Amino acid sequence: MAMFDVLSVILLTNCVAVLGEIPAGHLKPFxxxxxxxxxxxxxxxxxxxxxxxxxxxxxxxxxxxxxxxxxxxxxxxxxxxxxxxxxxxxxxxxxxxxxxxxxxxxxxxxxxxxxxxxxxxxxxxxxxxxxxxxxxxxxxxxxxxxxxxxxxxxxxxxxxxxxxxxxxxxxxxxxxxxxxxAFNQMNCLLNxxxxxxxxxYKYEKDIYKHPEPENEIGGFSDINPEHVDLIKQPKVKNVxxxxxxxxxxxCLFLPKSYYHQVNSEGxxxxxxxxxxxxxxxxxxxxxxxxxxxxxxxxxxxxxxxxxxxxxxxxxxxxxxNSDLEGIRHMFLEEIDFVKKNDGVVDAAYFDGVLEGYAGDGIDIDTSQIFRDMDRDGDGILSADDLKSMTTDDLRHTALQMERYEPSNHYEYEYSIMPFEGVWALVKLCAKQHKEWDKNTWLKHYKQIGGSDLFGGEIFGRLSEGKTHITSSQVTDEILYKALNKWVTYWAPQYSSLEAPPTDFSQRTLWNRLGFRWLTEETINAVRYGAQDKRLDKEENDVNKDEL
Known part of the structure; x- marks a missing residue:
């Protein structure tokens, strides 16, 4: 947080205190x-x-x-x-x-x-x-x-x-x-x-919901549940x-879209x-x-x-993943709507519906999905087509429309360990050591949360099969190639970058990250401060000041 912002908050809090109007529960748990x-x-x-x-x-x-x-x-x-x-x-x-x-x-x-x-x-x-x-x-x-x-x-x-x-x-x-x-749930405690x-849900407008794409039906609040700031977030008092x-x-039945906060004991x-x-x-x-x-x-x-x-x-x-029967019901509703207006769901119409369903950032083959769902092959998607689809059929269709979720895959580390953090760590090693072996590298890599398996992959690519890496051999081009999978699996929610890194130029990346020097503190700021862009503005300001 910038010094001016800190002083502003202090002054505002003091003024409120003098007037005797500090809201009940301010800076206490929700x-x-x-x-x-x-x-x-x-x-x-x-x-x-x-x-x-x-x-x-x-x-x-x-x-x-x-x-x-x-x-x-x-x-x-x-x-x-x-x-x-x-x-x-x-x-x-x-x-x-x-x-x-x-x-x-x-x-x-x-x-x-x-x-x-x-x-x-x-x-x-x-x-x-x-x-x-x-x-x-x-x-x-x-x-x-x-x-x-x-x-x-x-x-x-x-x-x-x-x-x-x-x-x-x-x-x-x-x-x-x-x-x-997103879904209704029966949440049952065993221990x-x-x-x-x-x-x-009716209080969503008062809990400062974090901005999400319109097609997202889950979501979270920007409120800190351990220290609610009722001066910055005054509408909470209505909740x-x-x-x-x-x-x-x-067992607790928790309805869909019902906001909740949970603490576990035992x-x-x-x-x-x-x-x-x-x-x-x-x-x-x-x-x-x-x-x-x-x-x-x-x-x-x-x-x-x-x-x-x-x-x-x-x-x-x-x-x-999506509710399979929900997908069936959605298309049945669409077919019924079009039929009432004397139309049909053909491939062209289906393409528009599916693009709207998938949202931005998902590349889907609408023609193939239409062919899979048009069970009788007549070029028209009908209610009979939808009703004849088995759970396996619906699952096959849904998999073609699902957004890639990194945490569901073994390759998760390529996403959550952001390219820029690993890139900067290699640069730090090159700055501190003229030559380093695999154990030295893994010690650094594991300190920022990485695994032996993925750290070893980086070392192998940089060393090209040798037992040691010399700083002089770690050019920007070689490093970019060594981190190719970190580029392939780049995910915006874990990165400080606005787009996948496509330029291995040190100057370009340096400018995009705002680095003035390279230190262990810089690495940690990138590594831990950029885990999720959904940090509030004050936390982002702190990271920028540190950098």
Whole structure:
């Protein structure tokens, strides 16, 4: 933050203090501005609503509800100790984040940045100073142990619209920002305690939502939930909220787009969340299989249900993909709209619809997707075409339209370790050492969060198979070629640059980054200050001053 801005804030705060008008809760955690006032209904298995009632009273009007002790008899609740998970699911892979959302770098797993296997995780997550937090697809091998609350899973269409299943697991002490999720979800706690602060969607205008593309249905607030600045963000005082605590065995229904902030407690804090369809513009769901013979009290195994995007525990993950049935419904609505206006959805019309759906930055082959969906090959997309598509057909189509998400891939490190940070680190090594070996380089690279695997790749390319690198051989052209994959997988959300680096000229890159000299502080500012462009302006000003 510039010195003038700092003095302005101090003076403003002092003036407000003199006038006796410092807002209640200023610079305190979110919620101190006013007491919680929005009640949340609670049920047990004995009095919980049946699926139809649950949908009509809670899902449809986007109203949260807690189901107490609903999973205490499930295998996941009873069996998922560290030893059981290590023995039965140890080689399954999971995605990692830091415990403090958007503040901590994704930790390094056994091999990859931001990814680990469960064996290594359970052996290390209690170590002192460990910052690891599983936020991941739940490997499908674990579905059989996980229970599904009867109000959701006993019968009905809701239970047939599970989009993905996620696991959240840490040694406690994790906290989130204020954010909303795209889908409805049943978030079930298996170990530990979670404290939830819930905010209705209608207060979005008062929580300073960070700007996002129009087609994004998730999102987050720019408010610092630990220190709310009610002078800079005065509209927060209007926000009514709910304060709830969820215990092991409980499930919370969290509606789509419902803002929330979560703090986790307990040395083993583990939750599984079933994300299911938003049901936008779908008022009448099918509950015809709910009969007088349906068991509305017993918890069913998740293994009995179809999940649109299962993750096998290896390879590409699937977090954040689209609702397949939502895609079907979207195109059925479009076909119906065009038909009412005496038109048809042909290839030309479809091209415009699909470009609008995908948004900017996604290169899709609309002609191929149209051919895949036009099941009878008559050149017209019809309702019958859409209705005949299987889940596998829809998944194949959706994969052609999905935006690339770096954290779902083994190549994540190429994106989250931004080109400019690695580039500058090599320059620093060349400045400090006339000659250096692989161990020296890896020591530097790992200090900024990188892995042996990817650091070794850089050394191999720079050294061209030799045991040492001399500073004189590290020309800008050679360095740019060595970091080719960092260019290929460049992602704007992790970079200080406005566009992929296309010029290996040191002068050009130097000017774009604003460097005046190269120091370890400069490296860290690039590395940690540019993790996410969604930092607020004050934080960006601090980084610029440091540089």
């Amino acid at each position: 919620g101190y501005h006013r007491p919680p006032s929005v009640p949340v209904d609670q049920f047990t298995v004995g009095n919980a609503p049946k699926p139809v009632e649950f949908y009509e009273k809670y899902v449809k009007p986007s109203k949260p509800v807690i189901f107490r002790d609903v999973l205490v008899n499930s295998d996941a609740y009873r069996l998922w100790t560290d030893e059981y998970v290590r023995h039965n699911f140890g080689e399954m892979e999971v995605r990692l984040e830091g415990k403090k959302e958007k503040k901590h770098m994704p930790p390094l797993g056994e091999t990859y940045l931001g990814r680990d296997n469960l064996r290594h995780f359970v052996d290390t997550y209690h170590q002192k100073g460990n910052n690891v937090y599983i936020v991941s697809d739940l490997p499908s091998k674990m579905y059989k142990d996980m229970g599904v609350a009867p109000s959701f899973g006993a019968c009905g269409e809701m239970s047939r619209r599970i989009v993905e299943v996620d696991i959240w697991w840490s040694g406690g002490g994790s906290s989130s920002i204020i954010h909303k999720d 530990g305690t979670k404290h939830w602060k819930l905010i209705e 009514e909220w709910s304060n709830i605590t969820v215990y092991a065995g409980d 040395t083993n804090n583990k939750a599984v969340s079933l994300l299911f369809s938003r049901f936008d513009h779908e008022d009448n769901l099918d509950f015809s299989d709910c009969t007088e013979n349906t068991d509305f009290k017993s918890v069913r195994s998740l293994g009995e249900f179809t999940v649109q995007w299962p993750f096998k525990g290896k390879g590409k993950m699937v977090m954040g």
